[in-house]
Amino acid sequence: xxxxxxxxxxxxxxxxxxxxxxxxxxxxxxxxxxxxxxxxxxxxxxxxxxxxxxxxxxxxxxxxxxxxxxxxxxxxxxxxxxxxxxxxxxxxxxxxxxxxxxxxxxxxxxxxxxxxxxxxxxxxxxxxxxxxxxxxxxxxxxxxxxxxxxxxxxxxxxxxxxxxxxxxxxxxxxxxxxxxxxxxxxxxxxxxxxxxxxxxxxxxxxxxxxxxxxxxxxxxxxxxxxxxxxxxxxxxxxxxxxxxxxxxxxxxxxxxxxxxxxxxxxxxxxxxxxxxxxxxxxxxxxxxxxxxxxxxxxxxxxxxxxxxxxxxxxxxxxxxxxxxxxxxxxxxxxxxxxxxxxxxxxxxxxxxxxxxxxxxxxxxxxxxxxxxxxxxxxxxxxxxxxxxxxxxxxxxxxxxxxxxxxxxxxxxxxxxxxxxxxxxxxxxxxxxxxxxxxxxxxxxxxxxxxxxxxxxxxxxxxxxxxxxxxxxxxxxxxxxxxxxxxxxxxxxxxxxxxxxxxxxx
Amino acid sequence: xxxxxxxxxxxxxxxxxxxxxxxxxxxxxxxxxxxxxxxxxxxxxxxxxxxxxxxxxxxxxxxxxxxxxxxxxxxxxxxxxxxxxxxxxxxxxxxxxxxxxxxxxxxxxxxxxx
Numbered sequence: 001x002x003x004x005x006x007x008x009x010x011x012x013x014x015x016x017x018x019x020x021x022x023x024x025x026x027x028x029x030x031x032x033x034x035x036x037x038x039x040x041x042x043x044x045x046x047x048x049x050x051x052x053x054x055x056x057x058x059x060x061x062x063x064x065x066x067x068x069x070x071x072x073x074x075x076x077x078x079x080x081x082x083x084x085x086x087x088x089x090x091x092x093x094x095x096x097x098x099x100x101x102x103x104x105x106x107x108x109x110x111x112x113x114x115x116x117x118x119x120x121x122x123x124x125x126x127x128x129x130x131x132x133x134x135x136x137x138x139x140x141x142x143x144x145x146x147x148x149x150x151x152x153x154x155x156x157x158x159x160x161x162x163x164x165x166x167x168x169x170x171x172x173x174x175x176x177x178x179x180x181x182x183x184x185x186x187x188x189x190x191x192x193x194x195x196x197x198x199x200x201x202x203x204x205x206x207x208x209x210x211x212x213x214x215x216x217x218x219x220x221x222x223x224x225x226x227x228x229x230x231x232x233x234x235x236x237x238x239x240x241x242x243x244x245x246x247x248x249x250x251x252x253x254x255x256x257x258x259x260x261x262x263x264x265x266x267x268x269x270x271x272x273x274x275x276x277x278x279x280x281x282x283x284x285x286x287x288x289x290x291x292x293x294x295x296x297x298x299x300x301x302x303x304x305x306x307x308x309x310x311x312x313x314x315x316x317x318x319x320x321x322x323x324x325x326x327x328x329x330x331x332x333x334x335x336x337x338x339x340x341x342x343x344x345x346x347x348x349x350x351x352x353x354x355x356x357x358x359x360x361x362x363x364x365x366x367x368x369x370x371x372x373x374x375x376x377x378x379x380x381x382x383x384x385x386x387x388x389x390x391x392x393x394x395x396x397x398x399x400x401x402x403x404x405x406x407x408x409x410x411x412x413x414x415x416x417x418x419x420x421x422x423x424x425x426x427x428x429x430x431x432x433x434x435x436x437x438x439x440x441x442x443x444x445x446x447x448x449x450x451x452x453x454x455x456x457x458x459x460x461x462x463x464x465x466x467x468x469x470x471x472x473x474x475x476x477x478x479x480x481x482x483x484x485x486x487x488x489x490x491x492x493x494x495x496x497x498x499x500x501x502x503x504x505x
Numbered sequence: 506x507x508x509x510x511x512x513x514x515x516x517x518x519x520x521x522x523x524x525x526x527x528x529x530x531x532x533x534x535x536x537x538x539x540x541x542x543x544x545x546x547x548x549x550x551x552x553x554x555x556x557x558x559x560x561x562x563x564x565x566x567x568x569x570x571x572x573x574x575x576x577x578x579x580x581x582x583x584x585x586x587x588x589x590x591x592x593x594x595x596x597x598x599x600x601x602x603x604x605x606x607x608x609x610x611x612x613x614x615x616x617x618x619x
Contacts, residue, residue: 139588159610170537187571189573
């Protein structure tokens with residue numbers, strides 16, 4: 001028990017310490033910095049696996065910081081959902097870092113420090129059980145993401161970064177307004193305690209609580225890039241460096257995670273007067289996001305931009321699943337989440353390799369020179385594209401199939417089926433078009449010798465991410481069982497509340 | 506006093522939103538700062554307004570004011586201070602990289618036509 005006791009805090013504290021150590025080592029040899037960063041990131045994987053194992057039998061580990069009992073102190077809570085998110089993040093981080101070590105970490109200073117602090121913020125946001133603490137971790141991960149986004153500099157990157165920073169600062173302000181209102185009404189910020197207090201909202205305060213709840217939704221929707229708040233994403237993701245874009249594939253999912261956590265816990269079926277606050281909003285907006293994201297992918301003029309729009313579309317599918325709100329739908333969403341993260345990250349990394357190989361044509365959709373090493377690149381592109389478009393036998397297909405099946409008894413059934421199937425087709429057409437443009441419609445260049453094929457080191461992280469996607473299919477049975485159990489746990493917030501507040505007595 | 510504080514927060518927020526929607530980076534930064542002032546004040550008064558009562562336990566106190574919003578607002582001030590510093594540096598960098606201070610990197614006459 002003693003060793004287990006401090007397990008929940010380790011994924012938060014480890015990247016923080018690694019970040020500080022790396023800051024102290026800023027003048028040390030690059031190999032040492034890379035080594036420290038890689039070891040710290042790799043160490044998160046077994047930690048996350050241990051947490052998944054602990055949480056898989058339904059245990060909800062509650063870690064009281066400084067032994068201050070909830071709701072007075074801040075708690076970290078590991079349940080199935082948090083462990084699942086941690087595992088996805090740590091696996092993604094390893095491959096993003098492996099790709100960065102290839103060279104893009106030297107474009108500017110302090111890449112590894114920012115990378116570790118980004119993981120610190122992400123892991124903290126997934127673990128915390130306190131709304132204000134969630135705000136603080138959001139700020140940490142955002143501040144690190146500002147640094148990472150701008151890493152390397154350049155005109156387009158700075159312009160996209162400025163928009164990203166300003167819109168997120170406005171988002172943070174709204175977050176504080178929402179948190180302040182909730183505190184003013186209920187007198188607590190602990191999520192479990194809030195759930196209890198909100199269920200007993202007196203009619204006088206109902207309008208206040210509802211507006212605070214919807215304001216929070218606006219903030220999370222902004223982070224998740226839900227329509228109409230997604231406009232910042234394509235430019236920001238398309239212009240940053242490839243490993244950062246790959247890591248950012250999880251960033252939008254933090255917004256989706258927060259929506260799921262907060263609205264399942266605090267505004268779920270049991271929440272009395274504020275129950276199901278989001279029902280009229282989430283699913284329709286998600287459908288619209290899916291449609292527009294896919295239209296953006298069809299209209300994109302470069303591969304990176306296309307993948308960024310596919311990230312928007314994947315957020316649409318994900319929040320559609322959460323918006324339907326049944327156990328099967330949420331389980332489908334949770335199964336789809338790591339798939340969309342890994343597939344999008346693989347495509348971002350691959351787009352960078354393709355862009356480098358094509359020389360001055362980069363990843364623009366123009367007929368370019370024949371690429372050296374096109375077979376390997378094309379093979380990887382085919383697998384990644386099939387995964388993200390949702391073709392069988394890969395995990396995107398399974399996720400979408402589970403989603404369609406879960407929608408069968410929903411009143412939105414015709415909308416869900418028509419939009420998901422039509423956007424699936426559009427995604428396939430868009431990716432087939434870009435693939436044939438990049439790989440087949442080539443002209444013989446003047447100096448093909450000047451182009452160098454991508455190195456195996458650059459392609460290994462892509463292959464690794466695609467193997468994870470394949471792993472999602474191979475172990476689809478146990479993983480979808482876990483997702484289903486997670487959904488069941490989320491739909492019974494009483495357990496979470498007892499675990500957090502019961503630990504006080 | 507409640508009405509006055511509410512008015513102050515409202516005016517700060519309105520000014521902040523107006524400035525944040527401007528085209529040049531400097532007014533945008535000022536707007537973000539005004540909004541963060543507004544939200545800090547808002548968080549602070551969420552513990553209710555009370556005059557002359559202590560936030561910590563003392564034998565002589567007749568009543569208490571809520572200490573938690575004061576701690577929250579301190580955190581929020583530190584964060585918004587750091588963010589403001591960052592966004593100012595970023596705006597300067599954007600000015601240097603893009604060559605003008607428009608948020609979309611447009612020249613002034615382009616902006617007028619658009």
